[in-house]
Amino acid sequence: MESVIRGLSIYFALLVIIRLSGRRTLAQMTPFDLVILLVVSETTQQAMLGDDFSITNAIALILTLFLADILLSYLKSWSPLAGKVIDGVPTILIANGVADQEALRGCRLQMEDVLEAARNQQGVDSVKDIRFAILEVSGAISIIKNQ
Amino acid sequence: MTNKGTGSDDLPDGVTDHRGFQRQVWIVQRVAWFVFGLILAGCLFGALGKGGYLSRALVETPQGTVDYPAISRWNAPDEIHVRFGPGGADCVFTVDAAFLKGFFVEGIDPPPKAVTTKAGSIHYQFTGDPGMPIDVRFRLHTQSPGFHRIRLGIGDHVSAPLVLILP
Numbered sequence: 001m002e003s004v005i006r007g008l009s010i011y012f013a014l015l016v017i018i019r020l021s022g023r024r025t026l027a028q029m030t031p032f033d034l035v036i037l038l039v040v041s042e043t044t045q046q047a048m049l050g051d052d053f054s055i056t057n058a059i060a061l062i063l064t065l066f067l068a069d070i071l072l073s074y075l076k077s078w079s080p081l082a083g084k085v086i087d088g089v090p091t092i093l094i095a096n097g098v099a100d101q102e103a104l105r106g107c108r109l110q111m112e113d114v115l116e117a118a119r120n121q122q123g124v125d126s127v128k129d130i131r132f133a134i135l136e137v138s139g140a141i142s143i144i145k146n147q
Numbered sequence: 148m149t150n151k152g153t154g155s156d157d158l159p160d161g162v163t164d165h166r167g168f169q170r171q172v173w174i175v176q177r178v179a180w181f182v183f184g185l186i187l188a189g190c191l192f193g194a195l196g197k198g199g200y201l202s203r204a205l206v207e208t209p210q211g212t213v214d215y216p217a218i219s220r221w222n223a224p225d226e227i228h229v230r231f232g233p234g235g236a237d238c239v240f241t242v243d244a245a246f247l248k249g250f251f252v253e254g255i256d257p258p259p260k261a262v263t264t265k266a267g268s269i270h271y272q273f274t275g276d277p278g279m280p281i282d283v284r285f286r287l288h289t290q291s292p293g294f295h296r297i298r299l300g301i302g303d304h305v306s307a308p309l310v311l312i313l314p
Contacts, residue, residue, distance in 0.1 A: 021176070021179075022176050090165075106170070134159075
């Protein structure tokens with residue numbers, strides 16, 4: 001029982017903390033973010049397993065995490081609002097060559113981040129040539145250039 | 148498809164401008180960051196146990212002091228420091244059975260001369276030193292989370308503080 005409670009507690013705590021920390025964490029994987037990811041994974045492993053390193057405990061924990069993930073995916077498909085709250089929504093950063101400063105600030109993004117994505121994806125070198133720049137739910141920036 | 152705030156009515160298929168919802172999320176995120184900061188500040192003050200002003204408490208008696216964890220963490224090591232004042236007589240540190248529900252005693256330095264039980268309490272007896280105070284360290288491991296009303300003290304001077312073991 002303890003491993004199920006531990007697993008669910010850590011799963012939902014991580015979900016809430018990562019969601020509340022903002023999506024920039026996912027969009028910009030710098031070396032520093034990688035360090036955080038490694039430390040967090042090591043810390044959560046200790047908290048989830050406790051002092052029980054048995055195979056039974058590991059299997060119970062893995063099943064708990066997978067089942068929680070499956071249940072959440074059903075919840076998101078049943079309730080669009082739950083999907084928006086849990087995963088977030090796409091954010092339009094640039095529309096028709098005009099940057100939305102409020103959206104950039106809200107997502108903790110710099111214009112340089114968007115322009116970098118524009119150069120990488122579409123070879124676009126000017127904001128005026130961007131029809132849409134969208135911060136996706138995945139954390140990636142999609143660029144659609146003007147025709 | 149709603150396009151408030153984008154100045155455009157031709158967003159790509161599958162993309163909707165949830166500007167109102169997004170603003171609410173940003174506000175919630177900023178509030179959450181402030182709460183994260185408060186939690187960390189509380190942690191520095193010992194509200195989450197393991198060091199800091201709030202995590203330790205002191206019981207003072209004429210025979211000495213007991214420094215015990217007021218806030219601790221489940222399944223984690225902790226300590227009680229007992230200081231017996233100078234005196235030739237034997238010194239006795241007393242805890243009750245409820246203490247053992249919350250804490251497992253892993254070791255005692257220096258070891259007691261005798262351990263006895265009487266009326267539901269456990270008495271750890273140490274040899275006194277006429278010229279020097281005696282410091283005793285109880286190495287503990289927390290056992291069950293929650294609030295624990297424990298009785299501890301020196302000799303007949305026993306207090307009953309509330310100890311919190313966080314999950």
